[in-house]
Amino acid sequence: MKDAAFDPTAHVAHMETMMGLTIEEAWRPVVIGHMTAIAKAAEMVMGFDLPDDIEPAGVFEA
Amino acid sequence: MSLLFDPSLGTATEIADAVRSGTASASDIARTALDRIAAMNPVLNAFTDVTAERALAKAEAVDAARARGEALPPLAGVPFAVKNLFDIEGLPTRAGSKINRERTPAVHDATLVARLDAAGAVLLGGLNMGEYAYDFTGQNAHDGNARNPHDTRRMTGGSSGGSGGAVASGMVPLALGSDTNGSIRVPSSFCGLFGLKPTYGRLSRAGTFPFVASFDHLGPMARSTADLALAFDICQGPDPLDPHLARRPVTPTMPELGKALDGLRFGILGDHFKRNGHPEAFAAVDVVARALGATREVVLPEAARARAAAFVIAAAEGAALHLDRVRSRPQDFDPDTRDRFIAGAMIPAAWVIKAQKVRRWFKDRAAEVFADHDILIAPATPCFAPTQDQKTLVLDGVEMMLRPNMGIFTQPLSCIGLPVATVPIWLDGAALPIGVQIVAAPWREDLALRVSAALEGMGVAKSIVAEVMA
Numbered sequence: 148m149k150d151a152a153f154d155p156t157a158h159v160a161h162m163e164t165m166m167g168l169t170i171e172e173a174w175r176p177v178v179i180g181h182m183t184a185i186a187k188a189a190e191m192v193m194g195f196d197l198p199d200d201i202e203p204a205g206v207f208e209a
Numbered sequence: 210m211s212l213l214f215d216p217s218l219g220t221a222t223e224i225a226d227a228v229r230s231g232t233a234s235a236s237d238i239a240r241t242a243l244d245r246i247a248a249m250n251p252v253l254n255a256f257t258d259v260t261a262e263r264a265l266a267k268a269e270a271v272d273a274a275r276a277r278g279e280a281l282p283p284l285a286g287v288p289f290a291v292k293n294l295f296d297i298e299g300l301p302t303r304a305g306s307k308i309n310r311e312r313t314p315a316v317h318d319a320t321l322v323a324r325l326d327a328a329g330a331v332l333l334g335g336l337n338m339g340e341y342a343y344d345f346t347g348q349n350a351h352d353g354n355a356r357n358p359h360d361t362r363r364m365t366g367g368s369s370g371g372s373g374g375a376v377a378s379g380m381v382p383l384a385l386g387s388d389t390n391g392s393i394r395v396p397s398s399f400c401g402l403f404g405l406k407p408t409y410g411r412l413s414r415a416g417t418f419p420f421v422a423s424f425d426h427l428g429p430m431a432r433s434t435a436d437l438a439l440a441f442d443i444c445q446g447p448d449p450l451d452p453h454l455a456r457r458p459v460t461p462t463m464p465e466l467g468k469a470l471d472g473l474r475f476g477i478l479g480d481h482f483k484r485n486g487h488p489e490a491f492a493a494v495d496v497v498a499r500a501l502g503a504t505r506e507v508v509l510p511e512a513a514r515a516r517a518a519a520f521v522i523a524a525a526e527g528a529a530l531h532l533d534r535v536r537s538r539p540q541d542f543d544p545d546t547r548d549r550f551i552a553g554a555m556i557p558a559a560w561v562i563k564a565q566k567v568r569r570w571f572k573d574r575a576a577e578v579f580a581d582h583d584i585l586i587a588p589a590t591p592c593f594a595p596t597q598d599q600k601t602l603v604l605d606g607v608e609m610m611l612r613p614n615m616g617i618f619t620q621p622l623s624c625i626g627l628p629v630a631t632v633p634i635w636l637d638g639a640a641l642p643i644g645v646q647i648v649a650a651p652w653r654e655d656l657a658l659r660v661s662a663a664l665e666g667m668g669v670a671k672s673i674v675a676e677v678m679a
Binding site for chain 2: 186
């Protein structure tokens with residue numbers, strides 16, 4: 148699965164430009180660390196098989 | 210000052226009774242609370258704004274109403290304070306940030322502040338919090354760190370850190386906080402308080418600064434279950450100002466508190482909730498389970514995955530909310546939150562939408578578990594309050610970043626909006642408290658509070674006013 152090859156450093160560098168963000172070099176390792184943590188969580192989410200007809204909880208009532 | 214009882218040790222219910230009976234005046238109580246804040250706040254850093262003039266005027270109005278022989282409302286003369294993401298008329302709603310201080314002062318109180326005020330409570334001010342609520346520590350680069358009254362070298366937990374410190378130190382008996390991923394339950398655990406995160410959509414969010422629309426909840430923190438129930442009952446009700454509020458009937462919880470627990474079906478959450486913690490987290494669960502006679506372990510399937518979904522959604526929605534500010538003035542953020550918002554702004558849409566599907570799937574599994582259970586029991590935090598300088602945490606032999614992982618047990622539950630009462634446990638010989646989550650099915654805050662009250666009545670759960678060296 149392609150997500151397994153997710154490169155947080157490259158992603159942060161790309162999205163920094165795309166989103167018009169400023170990352171000072173002192174912050175960069177921390178931002179990459181957070182991106183890595185998010186990607187790890189996303190791997191669990193994306194790796195979970197769900198039927199197509201599961202509705203997203205965009206409008207949610209408990 | 211000659212008060213017949215010390216209001217700093219009293220619960221909201223006791224203070225209201227004292228004012229109603231004339232044992233104490235609301236004005237004396239307000240002045241005592243203001244004195245206590247003046248003495249303790251330099252140490253604890255719980256308050257960021259003290260609304261002394263408003264408090265004294267309100268207290269005088271309560272005393273005048275009593276002098277006229279009027280019936281007093283249920284919270285008459287009770288001091289309270291709110292996390293500074295609640296609008297307070299006349300103050301900019303800072304939400305723990307530097308940037309928001311430039312906002313124009315709020316024209317109205319937030320709905321829940323107005324409801325407590327209308328019930329006679331006396332607002333004493335706004336409380337410290339982690340910047341924009343993206344926090345589990347109670348630390349803040351702009352206002353300084355909130356300190357735990359039980360040990361000022363330690364964290365209060367966050368993001369409702371000032372709420373935890375203010376109530377645990379007896380500055381106020383009651384505070385409001387917000388909980389997106391655990392921000393009421395974590396400081397309640399670390400500061401030894403009773404806390405209620407109601408069902409998602411139960412209480413109006415109008416007039417509060419948001420963080421993650423999918424998960425934001427508001428709720429009370431106090432030193433007794435009765436105070437939580439009283440405040441919760443007052444705060445319920447429809448509000449045209451909050452389009453996201455669920456259309457549910459008001460469910461009074463106060464009448465339920467004294468009822469016996471016979472017939473309630475308890476489950477101790479296993480799997481994810483039995484791992485990833487220090488011994489004290491599980492010992493506290495054991496104490497509660499024994500007291501309730503709960504022996505059956507039950508699994509909420511894929512709780513870790515639900516937490517991962519909440520993690521992704523929170524990062525993305527929080528970042529989207531703050532994108533313009535993160536772009537235009539990143540230097541004005543607390544570095545600890547800024548770097549997370551920057552990363553959150555880079556999340557692919559497919560991850561978020563899939564996470565919302567996981568959330569829906571997990572909600573359905575939880576409903577199946579609640580078909581056979583009324584109450585689920587779980588740790589609130591993986592450990593006692595960490596020291597202020599602690600940056601990492603070792604869980605099951607793995608060292609991880611402390612800041613995002615304090616919510617390891619709270620996050621899967623708020624992900625699907627379940628109501629949770631956190632109860633404070635003092636283990637034998639322990640110098641610090643730790644919380645246990647009493648989790649009910651959606652809209653059954655009455656059951657969670659009934660169990661909380663029973664544990665309090667048995668002396669198993671208790672909240673004590675910390676002795677702070679001011």
